[in-house]
Amino acid sequence: MHPAPFAYRVAHTIEEALELLRTHEDAKILAGGQSLVPALKLRLTSPAMLIDISRIPGLGGISRENGTLHIGATATHRQVEKSAVVQEATPVLAAIGHHVADVQVRHRGTFGGSLVHADPAADWPAGALAADATMVIAGPDGKREVHSSEFFTGMLTTVVGPGEMLVEVRLPANGTPGVYRKHANAASGFAVVGVAATATQHDGHVGHVTIGVTGATGTAFRATAAEKSLEGAAIEPGALDHAASLAAEGLDCLSDIHAPAAYRQNLVKVLVRRALSDLLHV
Numbered sequence: 001m002h003p004a005p006f007a008y009r010v011a012h013t014i015e016e017a018l019e020l021l022r023t024h025e026d027a028k029i030l031a032g033g034q035s036l037v038p039a040l041k042l043r044l045t046s047p048a049m050l051i052d053i054s055r056i057p058g059l060g061g062i063s064r065e066n067g068t069l070h071i072g073a074t075a076t077h078r079q080v081e082k083s084a085v086v087q088e089a090t091p092v093l094a095a096i097g098h099h100v101a102d103v104q105v106r107h108r109g110t111f112g113g114s115l116v117h118a119d120p121a122a123d124w125p126a127g128a129l130a131a132d133a134t135m136v137i138a139g140p141d142g143k144r145e146v147h148s149s150e151f152f153t154g155m156l157t158t159v160v161g162p163g164e165m166l167v168e169v170r171l172p173a174n175g176t177p178g179v180y181r182k183h184a185n186a187a188s189g190f191a192v193v194g195v196a197a198t199a200t201q202h203d204g205h206v207g208h209v210t211i212g213v214t215g216a217t218g219t220a221f222r223a224t225a226a227e228k229s230l231e232g233a234a235i236e237p238g239a240l241d242h243a244a245s246l247a248a249e250g251l252d253c254l255s256d257i258h259a260p261a262a263y264r265q266n267l268v269k270v271l272v273r274r275a276l277s278d279l280l281h282v
């Protein structure tokens with residue numbers, strides 16, 4: 001199908017993009033187009049104007065300063081995947097990069113676009129949650145920061161409001177070991193369930209643990225009960241089994257042609273256990 005007609009504007013600065021959003025009520029941001037263009041072609045959305053932010057200088061930069069990793073909203077999946085700075089600063093994100101789509105899509109799609117799109121089966125949300133990311137959102141009243149645990153509000157929904165755009169993601173650049181375990185849909189490659197986890201350890205005991213889960217429910221989430229159960233626990237198989245069970249407990253999982261809810265719930269348990277085994281070596 002062909003998209004409905006729309007106007008197309010290239011923004012050269014964040015301010016210009018915000019001004020276009022302010023003056024055109026039915027406008028949408030276009031970043032890499034890897035989710036929006038298919039949606040336009042299927043006429044799932046028909047905005048009157050697309051505001052292309054992919055050419056705003058500096059908006060896709062990746063840098064590390066004073067213990068913080070900064071990833072600009074239009075950094076492509078491939079740039080994040082291949083960044084030596086990301087690999088050193090935030091291993092859990094580095095572990096996710098090659099799981100996102102295929103190489104062609106990774107060269108066009110953006111890190112920020114994936115987070116704002118908030119597809120329940122997308123990979124980066126699990127990583128952003130596990131890496132304790134903070135999203136920087138620009139709007140008519142300036143910039144605001146929102147922690148990743150409050151950023152995703154539902155299926156395809158985030159706190160980014162009309163007239164706002166995501167400009168940057170900030171992450172602690174502490175080099176904490178991190179892994180990503182994903183059960184991919186065989187046809188699309190999207191996550192049926194994906195689990196990103198980080199952990200520190202000291203003298204045979206677990207230190208700080210984070211677990212981000214995608215694919216299982218309508219929105220990605222932190223498995224906080226599992227995290228809490230592990231903090232300070234002795235590293236032994238029983239503790240990891242218990243944490244994995246807690247991660248899956250009480251979930252209201254999605255059920256669709258790809259997997260029934262019970263299957264997804266079991267996948268959460270299995271993949272959390274595997275991720276923790278990878279990290280803690282038991």
Ligand SMILES: Cc1cc2nc3c(=O)[nH]c(=O)nc-3n(C[C@H](O)[C@H](O)[C@H](O)COP(=O)(O)OP(=O)(O)OC[C@H]3O[C@@H](n4cnc5c(N)ncnc54)[C@H](O)[C@@H]3O)c2cc1C
Pocket residue numbers: 028029030031032033034035036037053073074077099100101102105108109110111112113114116117119121122123124160164165166167188189190191
């Ligand atoms: C064949 C194929 C396979 C894929 N497989 C996977 C996969 O395995 N895993 C996975 O996670 N994803 C997958 N994707 C999705 C893909 O990675 C998209 O790139 C991503 O979801 C959206 O990023 P984008 O830059 O392309 O955003 P766009 O498509 O340009 O925009 C998506 C939405 O986000 C909004 N938006 C974008 N950037 C901003 C911003 N900075 N501020 C405010 N709003 C913004 C747009 O208005 C739009 O509503 C796949 C896509 C394709 C085509």
